[in-house]
Amino acid sequence: MFAAYAAHTDPARPLEGLVLGDRPDPEPRPGWTTVTVRAASLNHHDLWSLRGVGLAPEKLPMILGCDASGVDEDGNEVVVHSVIGGAGSGSTEPRSILTEHYQGTFAERVAVPAANVLPKPPELTFEEAACLPTAWLTAYRMLFTNAGVRPGDSVLVQGAGGGVATAAVVLGSAAGLRVYATSRDAAKRARAVALGATAAYEPGARLPHRVDAVIETVGAATWSHSVKSLRPGGTLVIAGATSGDRPDHAELTRIFFLELKVAGSTMGSRDELAGLLSFCAVKGVRPVIDEVLPLDRAREGFEKMASGSLFGKVVLTP
Secondary structure (H helix, E strand, C coil): CEEEEECCCCCCCHHHHEEEEECCCCCCCCCEEEEEEEEEECCHHHHHHHCCCCCCHHHCCEECCCCCEEECCCCCEEEECCEECCCCCCCCCCCEECCCCCCCCCECEEEEEHHHEEECCCCCCHHHHCCHHHHHHHHHHHHHHHCCCCCCCEEEECCECEHHHHHHHHHHHHCCCEEEEECCCHHHHHHHHHCCCCEEECCCCCCCCCEEEEEECCCCCCHHHHHHCEEEEEEEEECCCCCCCCCCCCCHHHHHHCCCEEEECCCCCHHHHHHHHHHHHHHCCCCCEEEEEEHHHHHHHHHHHHHCCCCCEEEEEC
16 A cells, blocks of 8 residues: 655654655454545654654654544544553553554554544544544643633643644634734734634733643743743643753743643543544534645655644645
């Protein structure tokens, strides 16, 4: 079958290891099912995999891609939950996500545990549904599980334009939050407002007031601003560090003096994905798609994501 896979990894030139070509079909195994992929979406995790982060050399070659929607062996339209194993999964497998130990979704077919497929709401297209299981699920968990915000609360979303940040803007505004966003790019700030943000600012700008929670995926470049933007007792939820994980100023004094909370957040559970799918169907929320490309043009999507020139998700269709 045709696939986009990592043949080798390179921290400095990650795209050097990306190959488009034939890979073996998934092998049947007890308790697993094979999904015929109709759409799959790119995440920064795929770039990190090509850099060798979380992908051991002995696992190569590895088909990339965490997210997918498609048709299962019984002809049902489904969405793939990409977290394999771990507590509460009913599996003895160690917790991981696709492309770390198991072949990913950038292929014509992907094998996952049967418990990892959920019904695709008919309201969502395959392309829309394929955007949800990683970036949008991460944003959903950050907002509604770890930040614990309620309608009327205020949230700062750092780095509008990225997959998780865009999802947080859309989901937050749909849930009745006052959402503020930041971006270095004026066009991305305007887009964030069009998607429901109350206002958007340049990174580091002073907000109209301190917020109840901050959604942080940028890391070092915005950390100090995130901490300073919180009200006393507020919560900073972090799920990534695309600009680095070692800020110059950790702001520890402010954190303990104002009794701020810092919560790490990674992906989300199967039940949270079911909640996200239902939320999107009921509220009419649709993922923001930057571009849909055929799988044989996957390199263009990777290059666009690596350059930071996208807004929303790049979707690949086998």
